[in-house]
Amino acid sequence: MRRVLIIARHEYLVNVRRVGFIVMTALVPLLGAAGLLIAAFFGGQAAAFFASTFVPETREIGMVDRLGAFTPILPEYQDTVQLFADEEAARAALQADEIASLLVIPEDYIETGRVIMTSKGGGFSTAMLEEADTMKTFFVDHLLGEEVDAALRERVADPIDPVLVSLEEEGEPEGGPLSIILNLIVPYFLGILLVMTIFVSSGYLLQSVANEKTSRVMEIILSSVTARELLAGKVLGLGALGLTQVVIWLLSSVALSGGAVGLLGVALPLLVRPQVLILGVVYYALGFLVYAVLMGAVGALGTTQQESQQLAGIFSIMAAIPLMLGGFMFSNPNMTFVRILSWFPLTAPTMMLLRLPMTEVPLVDIVGSIVLLIITIPVILWAGSKVFRMGLLMYGKRPGLRQVLRALRQA
Amino acid sequence: MPRTMLETRNLVKRYNGFTAVDDLSFEVYDGDIFGLLGPNGAGKTTAIRTIMDIFKPDEGTIRVLGEPPGVVRRRIGYLPEERGLYRDLKVLDVLVYLAELKGRPRSVAREQALAWLERVELSDWARRKVRDLSRGMQQKLQFVASVVHDPQLLILDEPFQGLDPINVDLLKGLIRELHRDGKTVMLSAHQMNLVEALCDRILLIDDGKAVLYGSLDEIKRRHSPGTVRLRTSAALEPLPGVARVEQRDDIYTLTLEGISPQDLLTTLVEKKIPVDVFEVATAPLEDIFITVVKERDNA
Incomplete structure (x- = not known):
């Protein structure tokens, strides 16, 4: 174990100082920051443009009240709505940009509900005006007036505020809509994180193995440690490196998004079903180990880094398959095909991460897939180290399937 | 009778039906400089890789320092035929890492690495990257990498391959020094004059089979x-x-x-x-x- 840790530390420290790693790690936050700066610079102007074009400023709404039900304007609306005696004067004010839009309430409004909205910006801004909450409450307050209680008037203007509740098997209601959304988002997020970590770490593993192969240093290392120790050390060290990169990217996204993602992180343990979170972490860890070992072994088979990457790509796609099949799962998270993928060790981690929050996954699927993953890891480490050892010492020629199988048969 | 440091009995290694090492039995004694000789493709490197536990034998037994192969890695120094070092790392870091893998504590590894660099006149390059070293310097460093952890048994696969005459002399001198210090050395080579100059006992193999085995003097007498x-x-x-x-x-x-x-x-x-x-x-x-x-x- 000591040698595994020495290798892990060596791999981590050597690679964390590489220019490529530093540039790549810094690039994502820098691009994010650049994006924010661009958005702040151009976005401010754009927002002003869109606001001036489409969003009416409520204090500048002009109104001609032919019905008479809205006159006088209630004191709380006098800053936002300007009353005009006739339409001609109101149109002149609109033309002179003194008001953003014009609202004409005809005599038959009570019967028809029809009002005439005029603006310089075309049809979209009047539609926006129609949707504006402020205008809704303006109409309700003026139509109902003093005859109705203020709280009731408010309720008439905003009649429902839905609270969604899901019932657990025990019948106990849990959480609110945020909890339900997080239950879906968090595992999906962990699934994407798993795939990201696999891609990032496998890239480093491939690079490291390919470097040691091409620099011919591999045989010296294998005279000091077993192939299994070397593979395990690389998986640990470069896995930690990949995780470091992903964590830095996530932390930078927290910083750049003003702490919103951070708040989400704090809220997670409180809001998500604890079993989903715990199982999510378990599947993430097991999935990472399975894929990291696999990538290390596959990396040793290629004669060049490019060839290793092509081979590794096959397995990377396996990890991403459940993400691609999200549609199937949303329709029926317990369908046979989905259950099969939940048991298969290469798709189980991502599939279960997605499936767990969507439904009550049968216990047999959870236990079965975890047991299978736990069994798979030593098997894959054993087989991987055999293939790894054979691949490492083959220069200029990729071993064929028969050679791989022969290597696995050897004790 | 000197202690047996390395012993193979009826060793066989095959690849795809081709027998690379065929029924090979020999012993290396404590204090030997033992030469494993043979033409290219004779099976020398395969035999050494099997001894080093890099390959598994198909038949036969191997004992290294009295143990099965792989058990005593840290007491063996190995210079493989296919060699190279981490070109992007600093010289001292490479040596410390390799010595640590052989079980030396970091501080001891560092001391020993510095002492060896001094011995081969590479002290000034300790903090330079390997790729900055000349070919000759890299060859010296490669040898140091195999001995930096102070092994009991040194296995060198074609140590003189690609060396210029100056470095051949330097390496011969270092091997003799290690031998004087009580180390046992086994080396493979196809340059007979170098083997004659260094070795006490030899094994000549051809097509994976032992052809000549024993004390060099005795073999020479027997054949003249x-x-x-x-x-x-x-x-x-x-x-x-x-x-x-x-x-x-x-x-x-x-x-x-x-x-x-x-x-x-x-x-x-x-x-x-x-x-x-x-x-x-x-x-x-x-x-x-x-x-x-x-x-x-x-x-």
């Missing part, structure tokens, strides 16, 4: 039984049992037929021929090697 070299100021008359005489100045090389060198010496004394030097001539190892391999090919 009928040749005597003598120096005399007298003119040599025809002698019984001497089939051929070659003369260069006052040195004669006599090819014997049906008599032993001892018989010849007796005759010379009886005939009162003054002899300044009398030696049983041995053929160069290279000649023995070529003769033995050709005999096998013809058989």
Whole structure:
């Protein structure tokens, strides 16, 4: 174990100082920051443009009240709505940009509900005006007036505020809509994180193995440690490196998004079903180990880094398959095909991460897939180290399937 | 009887039906400089990789320092035929890492690495990257990497391959120094003159099989039984049992037929021929090697 840790530390420290790693790690936050700066610079102007074009400023709404039900304007609306005696004067004010839009309430409004909205910006801004909450409450307050209680008037203007509740098997209601959304988002997020970590770490593993192969240093290392120790050390060290990169990217996204993602992180343990979170972490860890070992072994088979990457790509796609099949799962998270993928060790981690929050996954699927993953890891480490050892010492020629199988048969 | 440091018994290693090592048995004793000889493709590297536990044998047993292969990695120094170092790392970091993998604590590894760099005059390069070193320096560093952890048994696969004469001399000197320090050395080579200059005992293999094995002196004597070299100021008359005489100045090389060198010496004394030097001539190892391999090919 000591040698595994020495290798892990060596791999981590050597690679964390590489220019490529530093540039790549810094690039994502820098691009994010650049994006924010661009958005702040151009976005401010754009927002002003869109606001001036489409969003009416409520204090500048002009109104001609032919019905008479809205006159006088209630004191709380006098800053936002300007009353005009006739339409001609109101149109002149609109033309002179003194008001953003014009609202004409005809005599038959009570019967028809029809009002005439005029603006310089075309049809979209009047539609926006129609949707504006402020205008809704303006109409309700003026139509109902003093005859109705203020709280009731408010309720008439905003009649429902839905609270969604899901019932657990025990019948106990849990959480609110945020909890339900997080239950879906968090595992999906962990699934994407798993795939990201696999891609990032496998890239480093491939690079490291390919470097040691091409620099011919591999045989010296294998005279000091077993192939299994070397593979395990690389998986640990470069896995930690990949995780470091992903964590830095996530932390930078927290910083750049003003702490919103951070708040989400704090809220997670409180809001998500604890079993989903715990199982999510378990599947993430097991999935990472399975894929990291696999990538290390596959990396040793290629004669060049490019060839290793092509081979590794096959397995990377396996990890991403459940993400691609999200549609199937949303329709029926317990369908046979989905259950099969939940048991298969290469798709189980991502599939279960997605499936767990969507439904009550049968216990047999959870236990079965975890047991299978736990069994798979030593098997894959054993087989991987055999293939790894054979691949490492083959220069200029990729071993064929028969050679791989022969290597696995050897004790 | 010296202690056995390495022993193989009936070792067999096959690849895709091709037998690379065929029933190989030999021993390396404590304090030996043991030469594993053979032409290219004879199976030397495969035998060494099997001993180093990089390959698993198909048949036979191996004991290294009394243990199965792989158990005593940290007490063995290994210079592989396919060699290289981390080109982007600093010289000292590479040595410390490799010594740590051999079980040396970091601080000890650092001390030993610095001492070895001093010994091979690379101290000034300790903090430079490997890729900045010249080819000759890298070859020295490569050797240091195999001995930095102070191994008991040193296994060198083609250590002189690709070295210029200056570095060959340097490496020979380092091997002799390690031998004097009590280390056991096993090296493979195909340069016979280097093996003759260094080794006490040898194993010559061809097509994976042992062809010659034992003390170098004994092998040379065994394969040069009928040749005597003598120096005399007298003119040599025809002698019984001497089939051929070659003369260069006052040195004669006599090819014997049906008599032993001892018989010849007796005759010379009886005939009162003054002899300044009398030696049983041995053929160069290279000649023995070529003769033995050709005999096998013809058989």
